[in-house]
Amino acid sequence: MGIAEQAGFSIAEKPGTKARHPKRMRGLAPIFAGFILPITLGLGWEIAVRTGVADGRLVPPPSRIFETVVELAQSGELLLHIKATCLRVLAGFSGGTLAGTLLGAIAGYSLLTRRLVDPTLQALRAVPSIAWVPLFILWFGIFETSKITLIAVGVLFPVYLGVLGAILSVDRKIVEVGRVFRLSPFALTRRVLLPSILPAYVVALRGGLGLGWMFVVAAEFMGASEGLGYLLVDGQQLGKPQQIVTAILIFAILGQASDWLLSTAAAPFLRWQDSFSTSD
Amino acid sequence: MLEAHQIRKTYPNGTVALHDVSLNVTAGEIVVIVGGSGCGKSTLLRVLSGLERPSAGWVSVDGARIEEPHPAVGMIFQEPRLMPWLTVRQNVGFGLSHLPKAERLARVDEVLARVGLADYGRRWPRELSGGQSQRVSIARALVTQPSVLLLDEPFSALDAFTRIELQDHLLELWAGSRQTLVLVTHDIEEAVALATRLVVLKPAPGRIATTFDVQLGQPRSRLSIAFGDEKRRLLAALDHSLSEFRAQVSG
Incomplete structure (x- = not known):
């Protein structure tokens, strides 16, 4: 399974690309179609629990989940947990992106650095990142530093690989056009290299962000007093499945929303690539 | 005037791509370099x-x-080697970034009109046909007003009709500005249609086999007997240069 798939999106889908729908499902219809299955299942379960066909103790019906959301929101707890998790993801993602971009750029530019650094990074990449947890706890303690480091490590590799791969696959022929017009190394970077690696970079960032959300859960499992991962552990220990499902739903929403935010922010720069929606 | 003096090019693996190639091109000439594959014409x-x-x-x-x-x-x-992230207008202006914006846009629009793409300035490269893309790339080279324009098999990737259209278009542009053109091709008809002087290369190592002036004025009719005569002359020269090579290989 590739990083992109682990992170929950298809790599073939370019940011800002509109999917082609079959002719019978135009406009908003396909969006509604996606709601049919979950709503039917939810309603069915709700009815089953209310009529006593099932007891709903381990699998709470939607109304119980909704109650839990409202309770947690009213006590202000929900916001606290969301905020804690989001801040961790943000800090880890920023750190991992920064390190991954720098390392990828340096390794991409210089053959010597690539030969020196790439084998080590590839070897480290093969380590499942969760395996670092005990070491990070020893090194950084059980508080924020170890959590953010773990997320950053998870984000670092896809970003590093994305940047390195993008730089190595820059079209030599287009770089030559830059040479014909005597661009300085700085101008060549800004006007040719950066625009041509941007699409792959955005894909790498989205993959990294997806992994960031994965690792924040692992990080919060290793002992946290707040955060959505804490809600999960707490729900398990106190036997509150509705709290677990609530946290899972919020993860889904936050993951989708942050991915949407990222691809929307990048879309104006990738307009030239958007081949489906504008072609005639 | 473009002058090449005893050019040699040896690649690190020992391949001799060019051996003592000298070439003088006077201003306003159209020199077409012809040769089979591997005779170093692109390297030159x-x-x-x-x-x-x-x-x-x-x-x-x-x-x-x-x-x-x-x-x-x-x-x-x-x-064409256009930057896919730049519009046609930005692509044409790629080499003019040192100019103030107003002057740059004026020059870009003027040259786009000359290559017949005045209405295409806002398009993306992916929206252009092969012929249009190559026109944009010609415009991008012309807009900086170089005195010598080098063309490396510029029309070989196009279909036959577009190729003839662009060859004629290149001649029109040349008639207006009289830039020096040096064009590499393996298309005999293209060579005879465009050249004021033909340079035939022979392979292994790449050298000049022969050069001769094309005895035709402009415009040239591709159907005329004189055009056919020049084509045969070029074919004969090419054949001669290659047969020498074949004899070398088999002997």
């Missing part, structure tokens, strides 16, 4: 452009040595 053009350094010999344009790309020398490649 890359040396003339300054993209590659010769192992020995030198190139100069109007007295200035060409050791790396030079503003007096423009280059058009086989592929």
